[in-house]
Every structure is written in C-alpha cells, then in structure tokens.
Amino acid sequence: MKNCLSVRERLILYRKKLTERVRATMASPALNHYHALINYKNCIATRFMLVFLILLFLLDLICQILFFRFKEFGYCIYMLMGIGFLSLIYYAFIREPNHLRIDELKKEESDSKNSMIRKSYLPTTILYTYEILILLFTAFMQFVLNPYDVPIIFLLLLVVLPTLIFDQIWRVHLMVLAVSAIYLFSAYHLVPSESYGPILIYVLMDSVIALVWSGITIHAKTIALQTNGVSETSASHDGLTGILNRRGGDALINNCISNGVPGAFIIFDIDNFKHINDTYGHQKGDEILKAVASCLLDSFRKDDIVTCMGGDEFLVYAVRMVDRKYVESKLADVRQNLHSIVIDAQNGDYVTVSIGCAINDGTYIDYSTLFRTADHMLYKVKQNGKDSFAVKDTSFKLK
Numbered sequence: 001m002k003n004c005l006s007v008r009e010r011l012i013l014y015r016k017k018l019t020e021r022v023r024a025t026m027a028s029p030a031l032n033h034y035h036a037l038i039n040y041k042n043c044i045a046t047r048f049m050l051v052f053l054i055l056l057f058l059l060d061l062i063c064q065i066l067f068f069r070f071k072e073f074g075y076c077i078y079m080l081m082g083i084g085f086l087s088l089i090y091y092a093f094i095r096e097p098n099h100l101r102i103d104e105l106k107k108e109e110s111d112s113k114n115s116m117i118r119k120s121y122l123p124t125t126i127l128y129t130y131e132i133l134i135l136l137f138t139a140f141m142q143f144v145l146n147p148y149d150v151p152i153i154f155l156l157l158l159v160v161l162p163t164l165i166f167d168q169i170w171r172v173h174l175m176v177l178a179v180s181a182i183y184l185f186s187a188y189h190l191v192p193s194e195s196y197g198p199i200l201i202y203v204l205m206d207s208v209i210a211l212v213w214s215g216i217t218i219h220a221k222t223i224a225l226q227t228n229g230v231s232e233t234s235a236s237h238d239g240l241t242g243i244l245n246r247r248g249g250d251a252l253i254n255n256c257i258s259n260g261v262p263g264a265f266i267i268f269d270i271d272n273f274k275h276i277n278d279t280y281g282h283q284k285g286d287e288i289l290k291a292v293a294s295c296l297l298d299s300f301r302k303d304d305i306v307t308c309m310g311g312d313e314f315l316v317y318a319v320r321m322v323d324r325k326y327v328e329s330k331l332a333d334v335r336q337n338l339h340s341i342v343i344d345a346q347n348g349d350y351v352t353v354s355i356g357c358a359i360n361d362g363t364y365i366d367y368s369t370l371f372r373t374a375d376h377m378l379y380k381v382k383q384n385g386k387d388s389f390a391v392k393d394t395s396f397k398l399k
Contacts, residue, residue, distance in 0.1 A: 045127060045164040053134060057083045082137065124167055128175060131161045135179045143190045150198065154183065155206040162214040166221055172214050180207040238308040240286060241293035246315075249307025253317045254367050256305070262362035263304075264318040264327050264391075265370045267378050268296070268338075271352040271386045273312035276343060284343070288351060291341045299334045322359055324391060331355055331389040354381040355389035 061079040135157055142151045158179065162172050180203055187199055238245040244252070256263060270276075270292060277285040289312070296306050296314055305317040321327055335353060343349035356378025358370050377390040 045166065049127075049130065049134075049161070049164055054083055054087060124165070127165055128171075131165070132175065132179060135161065136182065139183050139186065143186065147191050148195050150202055151183075155202060158206055159210045159213055162210055163217040165214075166218065169215050169218050172218060173211050176207060176210045176214065180204075238293075241290055241308050243293050243297065244305065244307045246307060246309050249305055249309075249315060249317075250367070252305045253307075253315075256317060256319065257360065257367055257370065260362045262320055262322045262360055264316075264321040264330075265358045265360055265374050266316040266318065266331070267309075267356045267371075267374045268292070268314040268316070269354045269356075269378055269382070270312040271354055280343065288341065288343065292338060292351065292353075295337050295341060296334070299337055322361055324359060324393060327357060327359060327391055328389070331357060331391070335387075335389060352387035354378055354386045356381060357389060357391040359391065359393050361393070 341351040358373035
C-alpha cells in the first residue's frame with residue numbers, strides 16, 4: 001500500500017510540474033503572442049486526440065466482445081493496453097486544461113526592446129510524440145495481427161492525425177514522411193513479399209494525401225489565427241499610439257480590481273493640449289500623443305497596464321505599487337521623463353502633465369470609485385497650477 005501510494009504521489013507530482021512548466025512558459029510576458037496561441041491550440045488538440053482514441057479503442061474492444069471473437073483474445077489484450085496507456089497519459093498531463101489560461105495569454109504583448117523571446121516548444125513536442133507513438137503502435141498491431149491485409153487504420157490515422165498539429169508545414173510533412181518511411185521499412189522485413197507491393201502503393205498514395213491535406217488545414221488555421229489576432233488587437237488597442245484603448249485597458253484593470261490585485265491607479269492629463277493643437281496643428285498633437293504613450297511604456301513595467309483613454313488622457317494601473325513614498329517618487333520620475341518631450345525647441349516648450357493617483361491596497365472592488373478618486377486628485381492638481389501630481393491612499397473594507 002505504501003509503495004502504491006508513493007507511485008501515485010510521484011505521478012501527481014510529475015503532472016503538476018509539467019503543467020506548471022507549460023503554464024509558466026505560455027504566460028511569460030516575454031513569450032511571443034502568436035507562438036503562445038499555437039502552443040495552446042496544440043494542447044487542446046492533444047487533449048481531444050487522446051479522448052477520441054480512448055473512445056475508439058473502447059468501441060473496438062466492445063465490438064470484439066459482442067461478436068464473440070474470442071479467437072483474437074490477444075487483440076483484446078492489445079486494446080486494453082492501448083486504453084491503459086492513453087488513459088495514463090491523459091491523467092498525467094492533460095487532465096487539467098484550466099492550467100492553460102488563454103485569457104491571460106491574450107493580455108500579453110510582444111517582447112520589449114531589452115528582452116529576448118523565450119519560446120517553449122513543449123506542448124507541440126508532446127503532440128508530435130503522442131501522434132508518432134500512436135501511428136507506430138497501430139503499425140505494430142497490423143504487423144502482429146493481420147500482416148496480409150491493407151493497413152486501413154494506419155492509413156486513416158496518417159491522414160487525420162497530422163491535421164491536429166498546428167505548426168510549420170515542413171515539420172508536419174517531415175513527421176508524415178518519417179512515419180511512412182519507418183512503416184515501409186518495417187513492412188519490407190515483416191510482411192510477406194506478395195503482400196508488400198499493394199501495401200507500398202497504398203502507403204505512398206496515402207502519404208501524398210496526408211501531405212496535401214495537412215498543408216491545406218495548417219494554412220487555413222494560420223490565416224484564421226492571423227485574422228483573429230488583427231481583429232482582437234484592433235478592438236483593444238488605440239490606432240494612433242498602439243497601446244491599449246479604453247475598452248481593452250478597462251477590461252484588464254477591472255479584472256485586477258475584482259481579483260484583489262493591489263496597485264496604483266494613475267490618470268495622466270497633458271496640460272494645454274488644445275493649445276498645442278491650435279498653435280502647432282493636429283499633426284503635431286498626434287506626435288505628442290505618440291511620444292507620451294511611448295514614454296509611459298518605457299517608464300512602467302511590462303505587467304503594468306498602460307491605457308490611452310482618448311483625447312489627451314492616459315491611464316496606468318501599476319500592479320502591486322502601493323507604497324506611497326515609492327509611488328510619489330515614481331510619479332516624479334515619470335513627470336521628469338515627460339518633460340523631455342519637446343514641443344517647440346525654439347520657444348523652449350515641452351510637455352507637462354497633471355497627474356492624479358489613487359492607491360488601491362487590494363481591498364477595493366469598485367473601478368468607478370477608484371477612477372473618481374484619481375480624477376478628483378487630478379482636478380486638485382489642475383486647480384493648483386498643473387504640472388504636478390497628487391496621491392491619495394484608497395482602502396475599502398466590507399463590514
């Protein structure tokens with residue numbers, strides 16, 4: 001009993017380590033967004049494939065029993081082994097798909113100027129491994145049980161399984177060709193010579209079909225993913241500055257607040273922006289907005305939410321930045337950085353901002369009240385001459 005418990009605990013521990021590794025690499029801020037979605041889709045495909053094959057093996061086993069084919073008792077043993085093997089894989093790796101949070105992946109942006117993209121090929125590699133093992137297992141079953149027959153199940157799986165993989169086309173084609181070559185090489189040595197000719201023709205024809213069909217499906221998936229990515233980016237990002245718009249930013253900030261994530265809720269208002277547009281033109285105003293957005297992105301961390309609210313206002317939710325002295329020091333540095341944006345070098349005009357901040361210690365649950373508090377602090381700064389900041393601690397306790 002002790003040994004059984006030890007094996008079970010080790011299996012659970014290994015599953016947790018693997019799923020946490022996948023989750024950590026896919027949720028990394030430095031992970032490429034497009035590659036992360038590919039890995040996610042391959043994980044879902046793996047889970048679907050395993051469930052489908054378990055059910056298929058069960059159906060085959062039930063048919064064997066119902067038709068009383070006890071002379072092929074060894075075939076039933078192989079089916080049971082296959083069901084057990086696939087079930088073990090499903091339990092060990094794929095049983096908890098909630099660890100892979102696609103919503104978190106969609107919040108991540110591309111790599112910054114000072115970081116390297118860290119790609120994890122683990123989910124895709126697992127899917128390749130599963131499919132190759134299944135194809136080889138099917139081939140082995142064919143050689144042992146029916147060496148004279150056409151390998152219908154193998155041929156069918158050779159066409160269907162590669163379409164579940166979402167990867168570069170040449171890699172999928174390489175897998176198809178490699179498995180086909182292994183099968184033909186094995187058949188040459190294991191199958192009677194009179195049966196090898198038809199098997200060779202069938203496998204070659206099926207390989208061509210698999211190559212063409214997998215190429216078509218992967219191309220279609222890639223186009224769909226790129227189209228969806230552009231649509232999602234357009235819906236949640238500001239077209240001029242490239243950062244999150246109010247819709248995208250509000251959703252992320254609301255999620256942080258509702259989950260009790262503390263942070264500094266900061267509103268930036270460009271001083272006299274109407275005067276800049278009227279004096280220097282709207283093109284100059286657009287350049288100023290882009291420069292301010294870029295400065296805010298450089299001044300805050302990757303995890304912080306930088307949003308263009310429209311007009312001359314920007315909103316930042318600095319995650320877990322709750323120490324008042326540190327927040328004030330940070331705002332002073334950001335304000336100084338924004339002063340480096342020159343409007344007119346001849347006149348010595350530069351960008352100034354009014355900043356209102358409400359620090360949420362994690363107990364507050366209302367976005368609108370946080371916004372009103374920060375906006376009220378912003379109004380005080382404007383009343384006192386602009387180009388400054390005001391900070392207020394905000395706490396909410398349920399009674």
